[in-house]
Amino acid sequence: MGHGKLKKFLENESFGCLLQPHMEEVVDLQADGLVLKDHPMKGHWNERMFAKPQPIVLELGCGRGEYTIDLALRNPECNYIGVDIKGARLWKGAKYATVNQLPNVAFLRTRVEFIEAFFAPGEIAEIWLTFSDPQLKSENSRLTSPRFLTRYRSFLQPGGLVHLKTDSRFLHEYTKAVCQVNGLPVLAATTDLYATPPESLFADGSMPADRVAALYEVRTYYERLFMEQGYKITYLCTRIDRSEPYLWPGDAFDADYWKSTEGPRRTYCLSEG
DSSP: OOHHHHHHHHHHTTOTTEEOOOHHHHBOTTSSSOOBOOOTTTTOHHHHTSSSOOOEEEEESOTTSHHHHHHHHHOTTSEEEEEESOHHHHHHHHHHHHHTTOTTEEEEESOGGGGGGTOOTTOEEEEEEESOOOOTTOGGGOTTSHHHHHHHHTTEEEEEEEEEEESOHHHHHHHHHHHHHHTOOEEEEESOGGGSOHHHHTTTSOSOHHHHHHHHHOOOHHHHHHHHTTOOOEEEEEEOOOSSOOOOOGGGSOHHHHHHTOOOOOOSOOOOO
């Protein structure tokens, strides 16, 4: 392990806004298969982590935390939690939140597969999925698959929004197919966000103008990197309210075709200045 990474891991231990549970805190290691245990923070984020109780917005796969931080600065009336498994990445967001004493920002280091262990029914108002791995070979691992929607439903408030912002047309079209077969409303969708006029994205006015503006103005490290390589940024917003089990898209999604449209990505060498 590099010196710089080790230093970040050590400093992460000092950040009050960063929760880093050990696996045995959320997984029954004696059980056969994956059996989750409730973490003590479950149902208590507003009272134990934030300055005051407010609607909680979750970003899954937050990386360096720039999206979580920027949204929190723009919307002080909400509390934000960024989730990622990479501690060295989370360090940057947690460091910024700590140095700048942001009262409505927290970070959680865990696998998304364990997410139900941390949040109680109705505890989360909104979910953001920003530049998630499209998981071309593993449908079960896609963060908009029925398996993950079932997890989100366990803690997302009725009517809560799920946002997907991605450079992957494959993941965008897969998510549209999941919405279609399950009768989930697509409130907004575009395959080229920056060529889409902001006023036309939520034509029904269901999203305030300042929130729509953030879609265009807040860009993650990977978003800028992929745009530099010529990839278009897609966006989709849905509600996942459904009492029945979620259906898999099956033939509604042509995986082979959309996989063929995915080009190679470079994931480094962008100046972060």
